Amino acid sequence: MVVSEDQLSWYDVSEDVKTLLIVASNNWENTILAVQYIREALNKSENNLDVLIGAYRFFFYKKKPEIALEIAKKILRIIRETENLPLQWEQLKKKKNNRQSDSSIRLYMNAYAAQGFILAKLGQLEEAKLITKRVKEIDKNRESCATTVFEVLTKSPDKDDRLSKLSLTQDIYLRRTIPMTESRRQQYFQLIQDLVGCPNGQEPDVLDANKSLIDADFVQTLMEVATAQAHEGNQDGAKFLIFLARQLSKELGLYPELVTES
Template identity: 30%
Template structure:
């Protein structure tokens, strides 16, 4: 399921997003640990150690959170990825001057319809990751609420939340 929801194009977009956010106040030593984590991805303990060092050097920095989220997500450590997704939503809310509770965010609160605007997109992708992980972890109603919020604030569905909605609609139906 992750392959359908997080396509190579979204991977490129996430990488560009992370790179753009990397330049905004990230200490060079933290950036070094992020790169080392990516180079040692196949060595779980080593990669996670580098990520933890980056967190220690730049706690709450968007680029560090994105790196940590991706590590946990692709290692199928979904509960940990969910915790980081919550931190990403919080950080994105702060960066966009949005309400701290994503449920209170409205379409006019940020330029959600402008895909090229990095900070609103960071919020959208964070909420999409949160929705997906909630669904995977059996919290389908919470996932549904997050998907509905995504479609409310991004009605043109630039990030592909309808895919999650279709998954929710098919749950419980027999495979054809």
């Protein structure tokens, strides 16, 4: 993906920082080099929120959740200090209700929801539940991923109507049958599209027609796509894919691992 300077024209940062961000994006495939440019941009931008948000997304999609978590916490700290926000949740909730349209408050809540989301990915489930439950209480329009994450962490997948008819046989669906290749990965993506697009109740038929693709790598791909969907605001799609991944993982004997990762 090639990024131009025009796409960053609204960033309130120096031209050399913009250049670093552009070079990092254009070297996306070279992770070591891209990380180097992102870190240099962070060092030069003096806690600029636009740069921090961009860096958060970069590390999130590079599957570096620990770094993304630290950046989310930094965003929270900067906004809290700038806006003089209280640490106590009940006081903060009142402030949010009084400043519904305030962009800084909305960004704070999104960063807080992101923190809960990443904690869930890292297996810190109790803290993730607490954060996502809090955000869920005030996120009436489901603008963040918090509601979906909270539902996934607290609801049994067996109760999901769309998955209630799934019944797989473990001796048919092998845990790992074929090494992951780019071609096979594209087949996983196509199968996910077919599952999302099929009429309600026909998911078992779609899976049955693609038995050779159902393995541990497919479950992992489901989780990756679900993660991206939740982070981009497609809560219903993310919820369905996560429940599907958990159901398949139970049949494959992977369920304990997946609970920890989700």
